[in-house]
Amino acid sequence: xxxxxxxxxxxxxxxxxxxxxxxxxxxxxxxxxxxxxxxxxxxxxxxxxxxxxxxxxxxxxxxxxxxxxxxxxxxxxxx
Amino acid sequence: xxxxxxxxxxxxxxxxxxxxxxxxxxxxxxxxxxxxxxxxxxxxxxxxxxxxxxxxxxxxxxxxxxxxxxxxxxxxxxxxxxxxxxxxxxxxxxxxxxxxxxxxxxxxxxxxxxxxxxxxxxxxxxxxxxxxxxxxxxxxxxxxxxxxxxxxxxxxxxxxxxxxxxxxxxxxxxxxxxxxxxxxxxxxxxxxxxxxxxxxxxxxxxxxxxxxxxxxxxxxxxxxxxxxxxxxxxxxxxxxxxxxxxxxxxxxxxxxxxxxxxxxxxxxxxxxxxxxxxxxxxxxxxxxxxxxxxxxxxxxxxxxxxxxxxxxxxxxxxxxxxxxxxxxxxxxxxxxxxxxxxxxxxxxxxxxxxxxxxxxxxxxxxxxxxxxxxxxxxxxxxxxxxxxxxxxxxxxxxxxxxxxxxxxxxxxxxxxxxxxxxxxxxxxxxxxxxxxxxxxxxxxxxxxxxxxxxxxxxxxxxxxxxxxxxxxxxxxxxxxxxxxxxxxxxxxxxxxxxxxxxxxxxxxxxxxxxxxxxxxxxxxxxxxxxxxxxxxxxxxxxxxxxxxxxxxxxxxxxxxxxxxxxxxxxxxxxxxxxx
Numbered sequence: 001x002x003x004x005x006x007x008x009x010x011x012x013x014x015x016x017x018x019x020x021x022x023x024x025x026x027x028x029x030x031x032x033x034x035x036x037x038x039x040x041x042x043x044x045x046x047x048x049x050x051x052x053x054x055x056x057x058x059x060x061x062x063x064x065x066x067x068x069x070x071x072x073x074x075x076x077x078x079x
Numbered sequence: 080x081x082x083x084x085x086x087x088x089x090x091x092x093x094x095x096x097x098x099x100x101x102x103x104x105x106x107x108x109x110x111x112x113x114x115x116x117x118x119x120x121x122x123x124x125x126x127x128x129x130x131x132x133x134x135x136x137x138x139x140x141x142x143x144x145x146x147x148x149x150x151x152x153x154x155x156x157x158x159x160x161x162x163x164x165x166x167x168x169x170x171x172x173x174x175x176x177x178x179x180x181x182x183x184x185x186x187x188x189x190x191x192x193x194x195x196x197x198x199x200x201x202x203x204x205x206x207x208x209x210x211x212x213x214x215x216x217x218x219x220x221x222x223x224x225x226x227x228x229x230x231x232x233x234x235x236x237x238x239x240x241x242x243x244x245x246x247x248x249x250x251x252x253x254x255x256x257x258x259x260x261x262x263x264x265x266x267x268x269x270x271x272x273x274x275x276x277x278x279x280x281x282x283x284x285x286x287x288x289x290x291x292x293x294x295x296x297x298x299x300x301x302x303x304x305x306x307x308x309x310x311x312x313x314x315x316x317x318x319x320x321x322x323x324x325x326x327x328x329x330x331x332x333x334x335x336x337x338x339x340x341x342x343x344x345x346x347x348x349x350x351x352x353x354x355x356x357x358x359x360x361x362x363x364x365x366x367x368x369x370x371x372x373x374x375x376x377x378x379x380x381x382x383x384x385x386x387x388x389x390x391x392x393x394x395x396x397x398x399x400x401x402x403x404x405x406x407x408x409x410x411x412x413x414x415x416x417x418x419x420x421x422x423x424x425x426x427x428x429x430x431x432x433x434x435x436x437x438x439x440x441x442x443x444x445x446x447x448x449x450x451x452x453x454x455x456x457x458x459x460x461x462x463x464x465x466x467x468x469x470x471x472x473x474x475x476x477x478x479x480x481x482x483x484x485x486x487x488x489x490x491x492x493x494x495x496x497x498x499x500x501x502x503x504x505x506x507x508x509x510x511x512x513x514x515x516x517x518x519x520x521x522x523x524x525x526x527x528x529x530x531x532x533x534x535x536x537x538x539x540x541x542x543x544x545x546x547x548x549x550x551x552x553x554x555x556x557x558x559x560x561x562x563x564x565x566x567x568x569x570x571x572x573x574x575x576x577x578x579x580x581x582x583x584x585x586x587x588x589x590x591x592x593x594x595x596x597x598x599x600x601x602x603x604x605x606x607x608x609x610x611x612x613x614x615x616x617x618x619x620x621x622x623x624x625x626x627x628x629x630x631x632x633x634x635x636x637x638x639x640x641x642x643x644x645x646x647x648x649x650x651x652x653x654x655x656x657x658x
Contacts (some may be wrong), residue, residue: 009330010319010357022352050535051311055336055347055640057533057542071334075312077534077573078325078356078384078402079524 001027002066008043011074015043034060037070064071081181081290084205086198088275089128089187093198093205098181102595106138108164109564109609110182115162116612118184121619125267126244126274128188134175134235134280137566141176141289142238142297144588145305146568148173148377148579157452158436158478159495159520161617163266166216167378169252170275170284173232173432176566178202185275189550195242195278198335202283213278215239215431217466218251218259221279224258229281236279238431238546239315241269243468245476248273251428254376254385260398261376264433265522266497267478289592300584304571307581308381313536319356320384320570321373324653325402327356328501329410335533336640337506337542341413341452342442343492343499345639346506352413354405359386359417368393376631382570387592388421397425402524406501412445412458419455423462430466432460432476436576437462439498440479447486490632495520495622504629505638505645507542512647514550516655518613524555524569530576537576545647549654555656557606564609565589607658614656627652 006024013019015073028037034051038044051058052071064070083093083102102110111133113436123129133153140147150172156163175183178200189196197208213221218238225234234253241248248269252261291297309312319327332338333351340348352358363370363386370389385399408423409415427434441458444450450457464472474485479498483491492499497520504511509528517525528551530536540551562569567585575582586597597605617626633645 007330007334009334009355010323010327013357050331050533052334055334057335057535057539071330072333073334074319075534075536076319076323076327076331077530077536077570078311078320078328079527079569 002030002064003027004064004068004070006037006041006070006072009071009073010076012043012072013046015041028064033061034058034062037064042073047074047077049073080179082179084162084180084183084200086183086185086207087187088185088189088196088277091189091207091429093207095205102181104138104595105564106181107149107151107166107564107566108153108510108560109605110135111151112609114182114184115153115155116616119155121616122621123155124201125271128156132185132268132271132275133182136172136176138564139588139592141173141565142291142592143288143379144301144567145308146380146382146571148379149566149568150175151270151563152250152263154268154271155620156268157244157270158267159497161520161622162518163268164519164563165263165265165362167250167252167261168380169233169261170255171235171252172283172566173377174233174285175200176289177287178282182292183286185272185277188274189276191614192276193554194276196276197278198280200280200282207593209654210278214384215242215584216351218431219429221290222253222259225279226550230283231284233284234281235277237269237272238429239468240432240465240476241273242252242278243473243476244270244273245432245465245473245479246270246478247476247499247606248385249431249433249441251431254398256379256640258398260428262433264435268522269431274452291592292594293591297588298397299500300587303580303584304588305381307333307573307574307578307584311360313573314382314570315619316381320382323356323360324372324384324386324399325356326354326400326405328402329355329405330357331533335378335506335542336501337533339492339499339501340410342411342446342490343503346503347640348410350410350413352359353415354409354417354420357554359388359400359477365391366391366393369395373563374398375646380568382568384570388417390418396421397428399579402423403501407435408458411438411442412455413452414455414458416455419459422459426459426462426466432465434579435500436478436498439492439617440475440482442481443483443488443491444475446490447482447488492630493521493633494629495626497521502529503638505633505643506641508545508647509540509542509548509551511645512548512652512655515652517556518610518617524559526552526559527569527572528552528555530573538574543641543643545651548647553655556610557603559606560609561602561606562601564654624653
């Protein structure tokens with residue numbers, strides 16, 4: 001097993017057990033993909049738009065490594 | 080029939096004229112840039128008698144087109160020395176359009192520089208009114224006094240910074256609740272208005288619509304566009320813009336390693352969460368009272384991304400804390416307290432200065448040692464110098480480049496003298512190209528490549544890659560120049576980039592008003608023509624390729640966390656203009 005830190009943002013925070021938490025530490029099997037991570041977190045794929053791992057946007061087949069920092073966003077825009 | 084209004088401050092005359100044929104199909108930025116290029120000598124002094132200030136609502140503004148209450152203001156900029164258009168969302172735009180004005184132009188300069196004038200535009204006519212009692216007043220007080228005096232009107236004004244002709248001064252318009260909070264912010268156009276002795280413009284609030292060539296065609300387009308806006312996750316009711324406002328981007332850009340922190344020294348902000356759209360929404364809800372999210376800057380906006388921030392006791396503090404202001408007076412200064420940020424936004428609104436320029440300038444001031452990074456109280460004091468009009472206030476009030484020069488700072492994040500907005504070029508290479516090549520100076524809205532580079536809207540491209548970015552920036556700049564002419568809020572770009580019928584609907588509303596038959600290709604071609612006009616003006620004003628370059632230090636200083644320099648080559652930058 002490896003550990004990654006996960007931040008869910010905006011509307012996705014409702015999928016956290018405690019909505020006020022800014023960061024979750026999650027244990028996952030080695031080489032877990034981002035798709036698998038979403039499933040483990042109970043976050044519906046269709047609500048997710050962009051995932052950053054260690055400050056880089058990644059495709060969802062990206063395989064996690066120990067201590068990766070993951071940021072998960074719904075569709076967001078601004079100016 | 081639609082009219083032009085000309086206000087000549089040299090002889091204090093007012094003249095209405097019919098719209099010249101060449102302007103009939105123009106509006107917003109297309110109109111302001113063409114008129115400025117036609118009538119303003121590119122080498123003139125921006126604060127002198129030969130500069131002109133043009134106000135033009137967008138092509139569809141004043142109709143029931145969704146989210147279309149915007150007005151463009153154009154001139155030669157005292158900040159950049161080049162052509163400038165900046166636009167605001169405000170009911171003023173809609174009233175002006177419904178009263179039948181396609182544009183009004185302020186020209187000349189009064190002999191008597193101590194007087195202050197107000198332009199009163201009503202259904203009965205137009206007159207210049209002497210307003211000595213408003214001299215030196217800031218915007219909140221001015222808007223309140225004018226509302227009391229004139230009643231059901233919309234108001235445009237400048238604060239003390241514009242009267243003092245500071246290059247950071249913007250032009251303030253009322254929001255639907257008469258806050259002095261909606262701005263044509265960038266490029267110092269408030270100083271131009273100040274140089275012409277005008278303190279305010281007051282128009283009758285007008286209902287109704289605007290003349291239309293093909294009302295049925297317009298309605299079909301309007302429905303398609305509304306449908307697209309309402310269905311896209313970003314712009315829909317209850318979507319992220321409506322729920323969290325634009326400051327939802329604080330966390331996004333920090334996660335991407337591209338949020339400029341401490342005068343563009345790194346790309347991740349420890350205070351991102353504390354200043355995020357999520358925290359704004361949560362705090363507004365907790366404090367209750369006058370605070371709200373989902374606020375509209377003009378009636379008829381169906382996106383409603385603005386907010387009203389409340390103090391801890393629930394009383395109103397300021398509208399609004401939007402992404403750029405939040406970043407400029409927050410992350411860029413290493414300040415993570417939303418109440419202090421709100422105080423600084425209020426001061427900027429009141430003195431009448433651009434929050435982006437203010438924040439970039441304060442960042443340079445901190446670099447110069449005038450305050451420590453993170454010292455929000457000192458930052459507030461520095462802003463107050465601008466309000467007092469002290470010599471230091473004049474230095475700060477003239478922007479980041481001016482302040483950098485005064486204090487011998489090399490790390491000055493500007494292009495063509497205008498401060499960079501909330502996206503770090505070394506982490507997002509394409510937006511850097513827009514900053515560097517736009518005729519507007521460092522401007523994010525001019526070609527918002529952030530959409531594909533960070534937000535996965537309109538496709539996905541790697542922000543750290545250079546390939547294809549010249550073409551990307553050019554495409555965005557051209558389409559945006561067209562959108563800036565329509566009167567639509569640029570945020571409709573998110574749904575229309577992703578939903579084809581939305582784009583078609585937008586074009587159909589323009590065709591419906593004008594009686595034209597534009598398609599997607601024509602729209603881009605029109606945008607390119609506007610860019611060409613602007614670039615030609617700049618060339619005649621003395622701009623060369625040397626002005627389409629990044630700040631030197633970004634060529635050698637690596638930016639954490641990605642540790643890139645700005646490495647888009649000069650050749651690639653010049654490619655943007657290969658058309």
